[in-house]
Amino acid sequence: MRVLTSGESHGPRLIALLDGVPAGLGIDVAAIDRDLRRRQLGYGRGARQKIERDQVRIVGGVRQGRTTGAPVALEIDNRDAPNWERVMSVEAVVDPPPPVTRLRPGHADLAGAMKFGLHDVRDVIERSSARETAARVAAGAVAKQILALVGTRVQSEVATIGDVDSEPTWDEEAVEASEVRCGRPDRGAEMIAAISAARDAGDTLGGVVALRATGVVPGLGSYAEWDRRLDGRIAQALCSIQAAKGIELGDAFAQARERGSAVHDPIVLRDGRFARTRDRAGGLEGGVTNGEDVLCRVAFKPISTLMKPLPSVDLASGEPAPAHVERSDVCVIPAAGVVAEAMLAIVLAEALVEKFGDDDVETLMASVERYRARLHPLGSRPGQGGGDLTEMP
Ligand SMILES: Cc1cc2nc3c(=O)[nH]c(=O)nc-3n(C[C@H](O)[C@H](O)[C@H](O)COP(=O)(O)O)c2cc1C
Numbered sequence: 001m002r003v004l005t006s007g008e009s010h011g012p013r014l015i016a017l018l019d020g021v022p023a024g025l026g027i028d029v030a031a032i033d034r035d036l037r038r039r040q041l042g043y044g045r046g047a048r049q050k051i052e053r054d055q056v057r058i059v060g061g062v063r064q065g066r067t068t069g070a071p072v073a074l075e076i077d078n079r080d081a082p083n084w085e086r087v088m089s090v091e092a093v094v095d096p097p098p099p100v101t102r103l104r105p106g107h108a109d110l111a112g113a114m115k116f117g118l119h120d121v122r123d124v125i126e127r128s129s130a131r132e133t134a135a136r137v138a139a140g141a142v143a144k145q146i147l148a149l150v151g152t153r154v155q156s157e158v159a160t161i162g163d164v165d166s167e168p169t170w171d172e173e174a175v176e177a178s179e180v181r182c183g184r185p186d187r188g189a190e191m192i193a194a195i196s197a198a199r200d201a202g203d204t205l206g207g208v209v210a211l212r213a214t215g216v217v218p219g220l221g222s223y224a225e226w227d228r229r230l231d232g233r234i235a236q237a238l239c240s241i242q243a244a245k246g247i248e249l250g251d252a253f254a255q256a257r258e259r260g261s262a263v264h265d266p267i268v269l270r271d272g273r274f275a276r277t278r279d280r281a282g283g284l285e286g287g288v289t290n291g292e293d294v295l296c297r298v299a300f301k302p303i304s305t306l307m308k309p310l311p312s313v314d315l316a317s318g319e320p321a322p323a324h325v326e327r328s329d330v331c332v333i334p335a336a337g338v339v340a341e342a343m344l345a346i347v348l349a350e351a352l353v354e355k356f357g358d359d360d361v362e363t364l365m366a367s368v369e370r371y372r373a374r375l376h377p378l379g380s381r382p383g384q385g386g387g388d389l390t391e392m393p
Helices: 029-040 081-088 109-116 122-128 130-148 172-177 185-200 230-239 333-356 361-373
Strands: 002-006 013-019 056-060 072-077 153-161 207-214 244-249 267-270 273-276 294-300 311-313 320-322
Touching (some): 002 130, 013 130, 029 130, 029 333, 109 122, 153 185, 207 333, 230 294, 294 333, 333 361
Antiparallel strands (some): 056 072, 244 294
């Protein structure tokens, strides 16, 4: 499965193209829209979210409610686009808008202008902007529907905003009821206060999002080649999110300070299956899912468009100039959690169809069933007689 996106922040629409979605998958459009809406919420978002009412339009790969095996094409209109027609015109206009030339430290402005030889930073902003994440969330919602076939669910919860920490509760109702998507109301209130204080100071705040996938099929990914390792693929996908700067699998940074005996997850037999007494590995060993919950965290830097801009330089004149200021969010961590869910779902769904087949849902499910049947512990496989595995060295 491959996912590509296209479209600019203030262009007519965003597009997500998913190749390799198995045929026969029932598509729940309302569930895609629900995730799009969740991405737009959150205390600390800017005025843009009041304009947009994101809704998906499926224009390829689905017929009579089911995927056909053709690429699935998803579109999301930018309702703000009519206000940007002259700026975003595909044809050259006679009176083009003045170029943006004051570079924002921390955004893609300077790096992007140097890379593509651009003289108007607007060309960089329009695609580096995280408006693109709406397309990722729509694609991720389809990936979640693939994962649901095998009982895998992906959740996120805000764990940190600024210097306010909260241990994840994984209580979905509480998380969705919170304006900052934090399951602990007292911590959530502190996060909201921190965002307000940053806004009043013309500043921004970052944070950390915790992710959990439950019901994960063991054996996804591989240790056999570096680019097949699922830990690496998850890290790449999550780090590709705009403003994501750090990934932690399990509780990796705490583990780095401890001894192996305290860190690794003892193996036991539970109900005839291999299981663990804890999950500090975050469900991944050797770049392969081990059947425990996949747990990871993503650290996001504070966003870079500041209402009190940092010193910078003008791209055209080379003269010192304060950074460009435009409508912007103060804190995006609640929304970033929804985007991170989508990226984790895309990687897990890709790995699932890679292992079990991407032609059609029926073949995929039959293959999963066969595989599950042979996941009995060694010695207790059907036809091999039962051994007492609790005695295994
Ligand atoms: C959901 C979401 C919304 C964002 N909104 C803004 C924003 O309003 N203003 C801004 O300067 N950056 C915003 N960002 C971050 C920038 O898009 C990002 O910093 C920029 O593309 C540069 O990439 P980098 O930070 O990964 O290096 C947002 C990020 C996410 C995940």
